[in-house]
Amino acid sequence: MPNVSEKFEDDLTLMQCVSVDEEAAINALYSRFGSLVYRMAYQAMPTRAEADDAVQEVFVRLWRTSDRYDPKRAALVTWVMLITRRHLVDRLRRTRARVRAATLDESLPGMHPSTSPPEVTGMEREERFGALMERINQLPELQRTVVTRAYLGGQTLRQIGEELDTPLGTIKSALSRALVRLRERVSEEPT
DSSP states (O other): OOOOOHHHHHHHHHHHHTTOOOOHHHHHHHHHHHHHHHHHHHSSSSHHHHHHHHHHHHHHHHHHHHGGGGGGTTTHHHHHHHHHHHHHHHHHHHHHHHHHHHHHHHSSSTTOOOOOOOSSSSHHHHHHHEEEEEHHTTOHHHHHHHHHIIIIIIOHHHHHHHHOOHHHHHHHHHHHHHHHHHHHHHSSSSS
């Protein structure tokens, strides 16, 4: 199993090749992360067709921003997941904005939308996710990989073990240790 610096070097090389439109690198990127991106899109999008479209858009975005990948800031899997998540959130927001505008256009004259307090979920959720990703990025590599693939990527521990060629018991232990560390860091933070 390659050490952390070798893995980052491989990821960096892959993204540098993607940025110069090397077809083999683009295929490797898709082979490596296509199922992960699709799982995230399928869970977020209302239809399979929209999930398919979102996956294509995510890989176009990955290709266009590949020269910005920095292995010192995040593992490639984390970077791919963040870009995917941002794209899905943007896409869902655009859809909701179109629905809201259509609803307002259809309202009768003199009728006003509800004056209930705005939801505090959008911005707050983004901030919480960002803080969580920072804590996850501080975990050792195996723990970080298992957490991101299991919780953000929707993979089973068995799938992760097979993809990483690592025993299932090691994957379970890594997940358990990672969750303990994340809980400790959350409890240490000021409220």
